[in-house]
Structure formats: structure tokens, C-alpha cells
Amino acid sequence: xxxxxEKHEPLGDxxxxxxxxxxxxxxxxxxGSYIVRDGDHPETCSLLVSGxxxxxxxxxxxxxxxxxxxMRGDFVDLQNIFFDVSDHSVQALSAVELVSVPRSAVRAxxxxxxxxxxxxxxxxxxxxSIFREWIVNVGRRDSRTRxxxxxxxxxxxxxxxxxxxxxxxxxxxxxxxxxxxxxxxPVHVNRVLRAFDEEGLIERDRRSITIVDWDRMxxxxxxxxxxxxxxxxxx
Amino acid sequence: xxxxxEKHEPLGDxxxxxxxxxxxxxxxxxxGSYIVRDGDHPETCSLLVSGxxxxxxxxxxxxxxxxxxxMRGDFVDLQNIFFDVSDHSVQALSAVELVSVPRSAVRAxxxxxxxxxxxxxxxxxxxxSIFREWIVNVGRRDSRTRxxxxxxxxxxxxxxxxxxxxxxxxxxxxxxxxxxxxxxxPVHVNRVLRAFDEEGLIERDRRSITIVDWDRMxxxxxxxxxxxxxxxxxx
DNA sequence: CGATCCTTTGATATGTTTCAAGCTTAGTGG
DNA sequence: CCACTAAGCTTGAAACATATCAAAGGATCG
Numbered sequence: 001x002x003x004x005x006e007k008h009e010p011l012g013d014x015x016x017x018x019x020x021x022x023x024x025x026x027x028x029x030x031x032g033s034y035i036v037r038d039g040d041h042p043e044t045c046s047l048l049v050s051g052x053x054x055x056x057x058x059x060x061x062x063x064x065x066x067x068x069x070x071m072r073g074d075f076v077d078l079q080n081i082f083f084d085v086s087d088h089s090v091q092a093l094s095a096v097e098l099v100s101v102p103r104s105a106v107r108a109x110x111x112x113x114x115x116x117x118x119x120x121x122x123x124x125x126x127x128x129s130i131f132r133e134w135i136v137n138v139g140r141r142d143s144r145t146r147x148x149x150x151x152x153x154x155x156x157x158x159x160x161x162x163x164x165x166x167x168x169x170x171x172x173x174x175x176x177x178x179x180x181x182x183x184x185x186p187v188h189v190n191r192v193l194r195a196f197d198e199e200g201l202i203e204r205d206r207r208s209i210t211i212v213d214w215d216r217m218x219x220x221x222x223x224x225x226x227x228x229x230x231x232x233x234x235x
Numbered sequence: 236x237x238x239x240x241e242k243h244e245p246l247g248d249x250x251x252x253x254x255x256x257x258x259x260x261x262x263x264x265x266x267g268s269y270i271v272r273d274g275d276h277p278e279t280c281s282l283l284v285s286g287x288x289x290x291x292x293x294x295x296x297x298x299x300x301x302x303x304x305x306m307r308g309d310f311v312d313l314q315n316i317f318f319d320v321s322d323h324s325v326q327a328l329s330a331v332e333l334v335s336v337p338r339s340a341v342r343a344x345x346x347x348x349x350x351x352x353x354x355x356x357x358x359x360x361x362x363x364s365i366f367r368e369w370i371v372n373v374g375r376r377d378s379r380t381r382x383x384x385x386x387x388x389x390x391x392x393x394x395x396x397x398x399x400x401x402x403x404x405x406x407x408x409x410x411x412x413x414x415x416x417x418x419x420x421p422v423h424v425n426r427v428l429r430a431f432d433e434e435g436l437i438e439r440d441r442r443s444i445t446i447v448d449w450d451r452m453x454x455x456x457x458x459x460x461x462x463x464x465x466x467x468x469x470x
Numbered sequence: 471c472g473a474t475c476c477t478t479t480g481a482t483a484t485g486t487t488t489c490a491a492g493c494t495t496a497g498t499g500g
Numbered sequence: 501c502c503a504c505t506a507a508g509c510t511t512g513a514a515a516c517a518t519a520t521c522a523a524a525g526g527a528t529c530g
Contacts, residue, residue, distance in 0.1 A: 060457040063375040079360045087462045131366035139373040139418030140298040183374030222295040227322045
């Protein structure tokens with residue numbers, strides 16, 4: 001399971017054995033559970049096995065900003081290896097399963113197995129690249145573009161993770177959470193989503209979304225997937 | 236000079252020798268020069284020896300968003316080690332000196348010297364932490380808070396780098412660049428800055444700024460330096 | 471089948487942008 | 501050393517995108 005590493009870095013047999021030998025702890029959490037809290041001294045690093053999670057921070061005014069969204073196969077807090085205190089929270093967006101490994105074990109593994117360290121490093125670099133794109137998204141794009149961009153990113157990442165077959169997928173975020181991810185109000189998110197619907201860009205049914213016109217969606221969202229640094233199949 | 240690594244990670248003698256043996260290339264560039272361009276296939280990784288630089292991306296509409304600001308001692312493009320094509324540009328904000336090391340040499344060094352790899356990894360994790368805070372800044376804070384936050388961060392980082400003695404420092408950004416960093420218009424940045432001035436929060440003289448009331452500035456900017464993960468002296 | 475959470479909609483308020491022009495500063499060449 | 505020029509800063513008025521407030525309608529789950 002943990003062998004998603006090999007996406008970006010070939011591993012040797014010894015590496016795989018070392019991974020398998022890791023002390024694991026599989027947990028199941030209900031939607032809304034906190035995995036890490038801002039200010040915590042986390043003891044573990046966690047990998048999402050199923051479900052969705054997000055990371056977020058809160059301003060002094062009490063406004064929340066979602067920093068990233070995670071799906072099966074993502075590490076949600078790899079930076080815990082080196083930081084003693086967490087600078088943000090991680091919360092389950094749905095029921096989730098995750099395997100947690102003690103920080104010390106992950107650190108020891110990284111020090112003894114260069115290929116694994118490198119794979120983990122690359123993971124954190126991709127994370128950072130997505131952060132950069134999000135800064136642009138909330139900083140310089142209008143509400144339509146912002147939301148469309150988020151939907152495009154989420155969809156492409158689902159595909160890359162093998163979690164989307166066709167153009168329909170379920171979005172594990174309420175409109176309020178969507179708003180917190182793009183820096184808008186829930187009310188405005190609602191209006192923009194309705195507009196997309198009316199324009200025939202997407203279709204909505206409960207919490208699931210179909211991208212009707214991918215090319216146009218991509219254009220509206222000013223979306224270019226290079227920053228995901230994935231080996232995505234072309235669409 | 237490169238031994239800023241030791242800030243976060245103790246190195247052995249062999250590590251220091253390996254660093255010193257690195258093939259270097261010292262360059263001097265004038266303000267405005269591009270160090271890396273979005274879409275480039277960079278051949279080197281660079282460390283800023285003097286001056287200031289920023290990283291930025293441009294939207295399809297042509298709007299620019301500055302992603303980070305860098306000063307003496309910062310690596311400006313460490314992710315080049317693993318990514319073949321750059322997802323953003325790096326540009327000099329002032330005259331800069333930088334030492335550039337071939338990607339392959341940096342990669343080899345990282346593979347043969349775990350302590351160095353670890354120090355570099357931590358650098359990129361701190362980068363990512365600052366990105367997260369910037370997402371919050373542009374996503375959920377109003378114009379005053381945003382700008383004040385940026386000024387606080389810049390000032391604290393200058394102090395951490397030993398580049399600010401008292402409460403006066405020179406800001407290497409035009410108001411337009413400031414605007415691109417916080418996701419506002421130059422006009423609005425100008426008004427907010429004037430308001431800070433009139434309220435006695437800051438004083439301005441040409442391109443240099445004095446933080447008159449640090450405590451209040453910090454409060455206005457909703458600034459808490461934990462995310463910088465520095466060993467900052469307290470203020 | 472009631473209660474809660476989420477979505478939708480309308481009316482109004484506001485922060486920020488846009489446009490446009492004048493002003494200041496720093497740099498350059500005569 | 502002065503005049504000229506370009507870049508950056510400042511200011512005002514009007515426009516606009518998004519937020520806020522408020523209330524009703526749906527969905528989901530004990």
C-alpha cells in the first residue's frame with residue numbers, strides 16, 4: 001500500500017522490506033475528526049488509505065482557510081518528521097482510514113534508506129508546488145476562475161489516484177468548505193456553482209459533480225496541470 | 236557561506252568538506268534579471284548570497300502573483316533538484332549575487348550525504364510552511380491585515396538573517412510588487428500604507444520602512460511567527 | 471417525523487478595483 | 501550641474517465584485 005512511493009522513485013527490495021517492517025497503526029475516523037490540531041506536538045505521520053481529508057488554518061478573526069485537500073494515497077502531515085509542533089490542523093472530510101507511523105520510525109527510515117527519503121522529499125515538494133498554485137488561485141483569480149480551478153485540480157488528482165472513472169465524481173466538501181478552500185463566502189460559492197450548472201459546464205446531483213465540458217472547464221479555470229507534477233494520463 | 240544548513244541540522248566534517256568541494260559558479264545579476272523562468276529546464280540550483288529575489292507565477296489573464304520573497308542565505312529553487320521543468324519564475328528584486336550549483340551535483344551530494352539531504356529537505360519544508368501561511372493571508376485576510384502581515388514576516392526574516400539591526404529596514408519592493416505579493420492593486424496598497432503611516436504604525440522614507448509600533452503592527456497583521464520555524468530571537 | 475445541517479435565493483452593504491490625472495523621485499546625457 | 505525622462509507614488513471619483521444579512525426550502529439521519 002505504501003508503495004505509492006514508486007511513482008516518483010524506484011525502490012530496491014531492501015527498501016520495500018523496510019517499509020513493510022514499519023510499525024503501523026491503522027485507524028478509522030468519522031467525518032469531521034481531527035487528525036492533527038494546530039499547535040499539537042504530533043507523534044506520528046499518517047497516510048490516507050481511504051476517504052478524504054483537508055488541512056486548514058484559522059485567522060485571528062476566526063476565518064478558516066483550507067490549505068489543501070487530500071485523498072487516498074496522500075501523506076497528510078509528512079512535515080511532522082522534522083517539525084515538533086504543527087502549524088496547521090488536519091481534519092477528516094469524510095470517514096477515513098489511515099495508517100499512522102511514529103515520527104521516530106519514519107525519521108529512522110529516511111536516514112537509513114536514501115531512496116525512501118528521496119521519495120518522501122519529492123512528495124513534500126509536490127505538496128509545495130500545489131501550495132504555490134493555490135496562492136495564485138486565491139490571490140489573483142476571480143471567483144469563477146477560482147472555483148473552476150479547484151474543481152479541475154480535484155478531478156485530475158482523483159483520476160491520477162485512480163478514483164474517477166468517467167467525468168462524474170463525488171465532491172466530499174460542503175459549499176461552506178469549498179468557500180474556505182477558495183477564500184470566498186458560501187453564498188457566493190453557491191451562486192457560482194449554479195451559474196456553471198446553468199451554462200452547461202457541470203451537472204450536480206447531491207454531493208456529486210459531473211464535468212460536462214472538460215475543455216471549457218479547463219479554460220474557465222485557467223487550469224494547467226503541470227504544477228501537479230504527476231504522471232497523469234492525458235485527457 | 237553555504238553552512239547555513241547548520242541552523243537546522245548538525246553536520247559532520249565530511250559534510251562540510253563535501254559542500255566546499257561543490258562545483259560553484261558565482262554570478263552577479265542586476266535588478267529585474269530572471270534567474271529561472273516558468274517552463275524552463277533549469278540546470279542549476281541557486282543560493283542567494285546578497286540582494287533580494289522573488290518567485291512568481293502569472294495567470295492566463297496576465298495577472299502576476301508573487302509566491303515568495305527571498306533574501307541572503309535562501310535557496311531560491313531547491314525543488315529544481317527533482318523537477319525537470321520549473322512551474323514558476325524566479326526574478327531578482329535588487330542587484331543580487333548568487334552561487335549556482337549544477338542540479339546533478341546537488342543531487343549527488345544529497346544522495347551521498349544524508350545529513351545534507353536532511354538539511355535541504357528541512358529548507359523546503361519551511362518554504363512550504365510559508366506558502367501555507369500565504370494562502371491564508373491572501374485567502375482570508377482583509378487588505379490591512381494582509382499588508383501588515385507581509386511587513387511583519389519580512390522584518391522578522393530579515394532579523395533572523397541578521398540583516399536588520401533596529402526597526403528600520405529597506406523594503407526592496409515597489410508598491411506594485413507589494414500588491415502582487417498580497418493579491419491587491421497598487422493603488423490600494425498605496426492607500427493602506429498611507430493609513431499605517433498616518434496611524435503611527437510605520438514611518439516611510441523612500442523605499443525604507445520603520446516599524447514604529449511593533450506590538451500593534453503584529454496585532455494588525457495577525458502575525459504569529461511560528462510558521463517560520465526559525466530559531467528567531469524573541470522581540 | 472422531527473431536528474439539524476446544507477443549499478438556495480433576494481436585497482442591501484462594502485471593500486477593493488478601475489480609470490485617470492498630477493506629482494515626486496531617481497537616473498541619464500548634454 | 502541642469503534639464504529631461506521614465507518610473508514610481510499619490511489622490512479622487514465612479515464602478516463592480518463579493519460580502520453580509522436574513523429567511524425559506526431540501527436533504528439526511530436518528
